[in-house]
Amino acid sequence: MLTIMMAASLAACAGNKETAETSAQAASAESSAEAAVSEASQGETKTESVAETGNTDQAAGSESAGEADENTDGAAVNADADGESKVLVAYFSVTSRTKGIAEYLADGLNADLYEITPEDPYTEADINYNDSSSRTSIEMNDESARPAINGTVDNMDQYDVVFLGYPIWWGKAPKIMRTFVESYDFAGKTVIPFCTSASSGIGSSASDLEALTSGAAWLEGHRFSGSDSEATVMDWAKGLNY
Ligand SMILES: Cc1cc2nc3c(=O)[nH]c(=O)nc-3n(C[C@H](O)[C@H](O)[C@H](O)COP(=O)(O)O)c2cc1C
Numbered sequence: 001m002l003t004i005m006m007a008a009s010l011a012a013c014a015g016n017k018e019t020a021e022t023s024a025q026a027a028s029a030e031s032s033a034e035a036a037v038s039e040a041s042q043g044e045t046k047t048e049s050v051a052e053t054g055n056t057d058q059a060a061g062s063e064s065a066g067e068a069d070e071n072t073d074g075a076a077v078n079a080d081a082d083g084e085s086k087v088l089v090a091y092f093s094v095t096s097r098t099k100g101i102a103e104y105l106a107d108g109l110n111a112d113l114y115e116i117t118p119e120d121p122y123t124e125a126d127i128n129y130n131d132s133s134s135r136t137s138i139e140m141n142d143e144s145a146r147p148a149i150n151g152t153v154d155n156m157d158q159y160d161v162v163f164l165g166y167p168i169w170w171g172k173a174p175k176i177m178r179t180f181v182e183s184y185d186f187a188g189k190t191v192i193p194f195c196t197s198a199s200s201g202i203g204s205s206a207s208d209l210e211a212l213t214s215g216a217a218w219l220e221g222h223r224f225s226g227s228d229s230e231a232t233v234m235d236w237a238k239g240l241n242y
Contacts (some may be wrong), residue, residue, distance in 0.1 A: 002050070003047065009109055010164070033048045036037070049213050050131055052086070055234060057216070072146070072197060073234040085160045085161055085242075086112075086155065086158050086160050086171040086179075087109050087110075087111035087112070087159065087160070087161045087162075087163070088111060088112045088113075088156075088161070088162045088163070089102050089105045089109070089112070089113050089114070089124075089161060089162075089165065090102075090114040090116060090153065090180065091113075091114070091115060091116060091117040091163075091164070091165030091166065092113075092115070092118075092165070092166045092167070092174060092176055092177060092180070093115070093125075093166075093167065093196075094122045094127055094167065095167070095226075096169070096178050096196075096226075097167065097196040097225075097226025097227075098166060098167050098195070098196045099115070100226065101165060101196060101224045101226070101228065101233055102115075102163070102165045103192065104230040104233040104234065105163055105165075105194075105227075105233055105237060106133050106166050108120055108230065108233065108234040108237060109162075110157075110235060111112075111163070114153050115230065116149055116176060116177070116180050117149065117150045117151060118147050118148065118149065118150065118176055119147070119148040119149065119150045120147065120148065122135065122136070123135075125238075126207035127139070129169070129170070133215040136169055136174070139174070139175045140169055140170050140172065140174075142175070145175040145176055145178075146175060146179040146182070147174075147176040147179055147181065148177075149176065149179050149180060149183065152183070153184065156184045156185070160188075160189060160190065161189050161190045161191075161192065161242050162186070162189055162192070163191075163192045163193075163194060164177070164180075164181070164191060164192070164193045164194070164209070165193075165194045165195065165196075165204075166199035166203070166205070166206060167195060167197065168191075168194050168195050168196070168198075168200045168223070171200055171203050171204075171205070172203070172204070172205050172208065173193075173195070173205040173206070173208060173209055176213055177208065177209055178208075181212045181213050186213040186214075186215065186216035187213075187214060187215030187216060187217075188215060188217075189216050190216070190217045190219060190242045191210070191213070191217070191218045192218070192219045192221065192240060192241065192242065193205070193209065193218045193219075193221035193222075194219070194221055194222045194223070194224060195221065195222075195223050196225065196226045197223055197225075197226050198224070198225075199226070200223070201223050202221045202223045203221065206218065206220075206221040219240060219241075219242060222236050
C-alpha cells in the first residue's frame with residue numbers, strides 16, 4: 001500500500017510540473033491516476049492517493065468561454081434544430097478534462113457553450129489535494145464558500161435545458177458550482193449534471209446543487225472519465241429524455 005501511495009504521489013508531483021497539457025497527455029495522466037486509485041483504494045471515493053496533473057491552464061480553458069452556436073455538424077438530439085428547445089452546456093474545468101466533455105456535448109447537441117471562469121483562477125498550489133491548507137481544501141471544508149465567477153451567461157432565460165459540468169473534488173462539486181447555480185433562476189428549466197473524476201462517481205454532488213435551485217427538473221447525472229470519446233458522450237446524451 002505504501003509503495004502504491006508513493007507511486008501515486010510521485011505521479012502527482014510529475015504532473016504538477018506540466019504547464020500546458022494536451023488532451024492526449026491528460027488522458028494518459030488520468031489512466032495512470034485511475035490505476036493508482038483503483039489499486040490503492042479499491043473503490044473508495046476519497047482521493048488522498050489520486051495522482052492528478054496540476055495543470056491550471058485557465059487561459060486555454062477560457063478560449064471557449066462565450067463560444068456559441070458554432071457547432072453545426074448536425075447530430076442534434078433534442079436541441080434547437082426544431083426551434084423548440086435551446087440548450088446550454090455550462091462547465092467548470094481546471095485541468096481541461098471536463099472542458100473536453102463539455103465541448104463534445106455542445107458540438108453534438110448544437111448547443112451553446114459557457115465556461116464558468118473563476119475571478120481568481122486556481123493555481124497548481126490551489127488544487128493540491130494533499131495539502132490540507134490549499135485553497136481547494138479550505139473551500140471544500142467551508143459550506144459557505146462561494147468563489148466568485150468572472151462574467152455571466154448571456155441571457156440565461158433563453159435556455160430550456162442546461163447541462164452542468166464540473167470535476168469531482170473530494171466526492172463533491174467544487175464550491176464555484178454553488179456560486180453558479182445560485183446566480184440564476186433555473187425555474188422551468190431542465191438541468192442535466194455531468195462530471196469528470198479520476199474514479200469517483202457523481203455521488204451526491206448533483207443533488208447538493210439541485211437543493212440550491214427551485215422549480216427546475218433535474219435529470220440523473222453522469223460521470224465521465226476525462227478521456228471518454230465524443231461517441232461515448234453522445235451515446236449518453238442521445239439516451240436522455242428531455
Ligand atoms: C482538489 C481535487 C480533488 C479531487 N477529488 C477527487 C475525488 O474525490 N475523486 C476522484 O475520483 N477524483 C478527484 N479528483 C480528480 C478530478 O476529479 C479529475 O482529475 C477531473 O477529471 C478534473 O477535471 P478538470 O480537468 O475538468 O478540472 C480531484 C482533483 C482535485 C484537483
